[in-house]
Amino acid sequence: MKELQKLNKLFAKYKWQLIGGILVTIAARLFSLVLPQYVGKIINLLNDYGSGKITDKEFLRSELLINIAWIIGATLLAAGLTFVMRQLIIVVSRHLEYDLKNLVYEQYQKLSLGFYKQNRTGDLMNRISEDVSKVRMYMGPSIMYSINMITLFAVVIPRMYFTAPTLALYTLIPLPFLAVAIYVISREINKRSTLVQQYLSNLNTVSQEAFSGISVIKAYNLSGQMFQQFEEIANESKAKNIDLARVQALFFPLMVLLIGLSNIMVIYIGGKQVIDGVIDVGTIPEFLIYVNMLTWPVAVVGWVTNMIQQAEASQKRINEFLDIEPAIQNLQPQRSPVKGNIKFDQVSFTYDDTNITALKEVSFEVPAGKTLAILGKTGSGKSTVLELLGRLYDIEKGSIKIDGTPIKELNLEDLRAAIGYVPQDAFLFSDSIKNNIAFGKVDATEEEIITAAKNAAVHKNITNFTKGYDTVLGERGITLSGGQKQRVSIARAIIKKPQILLFDDCLSAVDTETEEKILSNLKRVTKDTTTIIVSHRVSSAKNADLILVLDDGRIIEKGTHQDLVNAQGYYAELFENQMLEKQD
Numbered sequence: 299m300k301e302l303q304k305l306n307k308l309f310a311k312y313k314w315q316l317i318g319g320i321l322v323t324i325a326a327r328l329f330s331l332v333l334p335q336y337v338g339k340i341i342n343l344l345n346d347y348g349s350g351k352i353t354d355k356e357f358l359r360s361e362l363l364i365n366i367a368w369i370i371g372a373t374l375l376a377a378g379l380t381f382v383m384r385q386l387i388i389v390v391s392r393h394l395e396y397d398l399k400n401l402v403y404e405q406y407q408k409l410s411l412g413f414y415k416q417n418r419t420g421d422l423m424n425r426i427s428e429d430v431s432k433v434r435m436y437m438g439p440s441i442m443y444s445i446n447m448i449t450l451f452a453v454v455i456p457r458m459y460f461t462a463p464t465l466a467l468y469t470l471i472p473l474p475f476l477a478v479a480i481y482v483i484s485r486e487i488n489k490r491s492t493l494v495q496q497y498l499s500n501l502n503t504v505s506q507e508a509f510s511g512i513s514v515i516k517a518y519n520l521s522g523q524m525f526q527q528f529e530e531i532a533n534e535s536k537a538k539n540i541d542l543a544r545v546q547a548l549f550f551p552l553m554v555l556l557i558g559l560s561n562i563m564v565i566y567i568g569g570k571q572v573i574d575g576v577i578d579v580g581t582i583p584e585f586l587i588y589v590n591m592l593t594w595p596v597a598v599v600g601w602v603t604n605m606i607q608q609a610e611a612s613q614k615r616i617n618e619f620l621d622i623e624p625a626i627q628n629l630q631p632q633r634s635p636v637k638g639n640i641k642f643d644q645v646s647f648t649y650d651d652t653n654i655t656a657l658k659e660v661s662f663e664v665p666a667g668k669t670l671a672i673l674g675k676t677g678s679g680k681s682t683v684l685e686l687l688g689r690l691y692d693i694e695k696g697s698i699k700i701d702g703t704p705i706k707e708l709n710l711e712d713l714r715a716a717i718g719y720v721p722q723d724a725f726l727f728s729d730s731i732k733n734n735i736a737f738g739k740v741d742a743t744e745e746e747i748i749t750a751a752k753n754a755a756v757h758k759n760i761t762n763f764t765k766g767y768d769t770v771l772g773e774r775g776i777t778l779s780g781g782q783k784q785r786v787s788i789a790r791a792i793i794k795k796p797q798i799l800l801f802d803d804c805l806s807a808v809d810t811e812t813e814e815k816i817l818s819n820l821k822r823v824t825k826d827t828t829t830i831i832v833s834h835r836v837s838s839a840k841n842a843d844l845i846l847v848l849d850d851g852r853i854i855e856k857g858t859h860q861d862l863v864n865a866q867g868y869y870a871e872l873f874e875n876q877m878l879e880k881q882d
């Protein structure tokens with residue numbers, strides 16, 4: 299139960315509802331005890347009438363009516379209270395589930411990119427859905443059934459014992475066996491359902507990948523092979539489901555068998571005691587009802603024990619993530635406005651997971667409002683410079699300052715709010731184009747959205763779609779071309795009017811003419827914005843105030859376009875080649 303203790307903080311928030319739920323459960327159980335006693339009384343009355351002890355029919359009728367009224371009244375009350383009990387405890391467990399999901403989601407958002415590299419998305423999804431659901435079973439149903447069971451035992455067993463001690467003993471003998479049997483079976487059911495779940499998630503992964511990559515599968519004529527792979531997993535999944543069904547099929551027959559045994563004990567031992575005059579005949583139906591009332595709670599002992607064990611295991615997995623200290627922390631509670639002067643001083647950076655040193659002693663400065671272009675071969679560290687500026691990773695060596703302050707000392711929210719980042723692989727949500735652009739500025743007006751799209755040279759493309767800005771993208775919508783995606787992503791960054799704009803090779807999929815148009819628009823609308831353009835093309839870099847050429851994490855050339863052309867190095871060669879390509 300150590301892991302589950304973490305939930306106590308959440309429980310505290312709903313303590314009054316929970317205490318209310320417990321009291322209502324106890325009351326509901328007490329009222330449900332009226333039925334067996336009054337059924338016993340009715341049978342005794344009828345027995346007395348049959349044996350001639352009662353002769354007054356009117357008296358018998360009114361007595362029966364009174365007893366039946368008691369039964370109806372108490373049963374209705376017990377039913378009403380059971381409803382309130384579920385409303386309180388189960389509803390609280392849904393609130394707790396919601397709180398726990400939010401807690402995990404909030405933590406996920408705080409965790410760094412490094413965390414996401416180390417953990418698979420499927421695992422993150424599982425912990426926030428499957429595991430949280432299992433913990434909810436502990437927070438709601440197990441608590442409710444446990445209280446129910448304890449109250450019922452505390453009241454029914456003494457009552458049985460005082461009414462007929464020997465009969466009580468014989469009746470109760472099969473019940474512990476039932477508890478153990480249910481425990482064993484439900485443990486087996488859980489083991490097998492976990493396997494079924496695993497196969498189901500394999501099936502989902504295979505089908506999802508197949509559907510996402512349907513164009514590649516068709517182009518390479520791999521449909522048959524993919525189907526075979528699917529069929530193999532589907533067959534294994536079917537086998538696991540049959541295994542599960544086999545054990546599940548044992549659950550109810552076993553319960554019926556053990557209840558049957560208890561019932562036979564009541565009738566056999568009870569019948570003998572009635573003949574010997576130890577108990578009256580009404581005790582037999584009274585006990586039969588008790589046995590049936592106790593069966594489910596007894597079975598629940600095994601079931602709940604299992605549920606708690608599973609919740610403990612799930613909470614352990616959730617705690618593993620909740621206990622991770624986010625690698626990137628906000629160390630500055632005060633607001634820190636950003637102007638945009640960027641200075642890298644001897645910055646070196648190694649990615650933890652690959653151990654690749656992506657940047658080696660990199661130093662440069664970009665005054666606020668100026669433009670820097672970074673060129674270099676693939677893998678030379680260009681994107682890393684941008685990621686470090688947004689504090690997606692923290693550096694160990696050197697310093698990165700904005701407006702003279704080390705970025706770690708800036709308020710993290712303000713820093714990120716000041717940055718408009720267009721990543722290499724533009725990610726667009728399955729939503730309208732309008733909302734995808736407004737993602738950069740939630741309260742953007744229609745006019746702002748259109749202006750941003752015009753500046754990103756994508757307005758015309760958008761208006762050509764029948765639904766214009768309301769066109770839905772992604773799975774249920776249209777697929778944009780690579781270049782259109784990049785430009786929508788640029789519109790999203792510039793609508794934010796940030797102090798710093800970071801473009802990671804985001805003009806690679808547009809033709810040079812459109813590239814020129816976007817760059818000149820950017821120059822106009824972002825004249826006070828510090829801009830860093832990462833590119834493979836000289837055309838994107840040539841007008842920058844400063845150009846860096848990176849090679850294997852080091853700066854090998856640095857200067858203006860003219861400086862670097864004169865230097866006759868990598869940049870000059872690239873420039874010449876690209877000029878030649880243009881002429882071809």
Ligand SMILES: Nc1ncnc2c1ncn2[C@@H]1O[C@H](COP(=O)(O)OP(=O)(O)OP(=O)(O)O)[C@@H](O)[C@H]1O
Pocket residue numbers: 415649650651652654655656674675676677678679680681682683722803
């Ligand atoms: N998240 C990461 N985890 C581990 N290693 C990484 C990560 N991102 C990049 N690297 C490694 O760091 C080095 C620099 O990568 P980076 O993406 O900065 O290069 P780049 O110059 O932007 O390349 P490209 O032009 O192909 O985009 C590469 O060797 C890359 O494999």
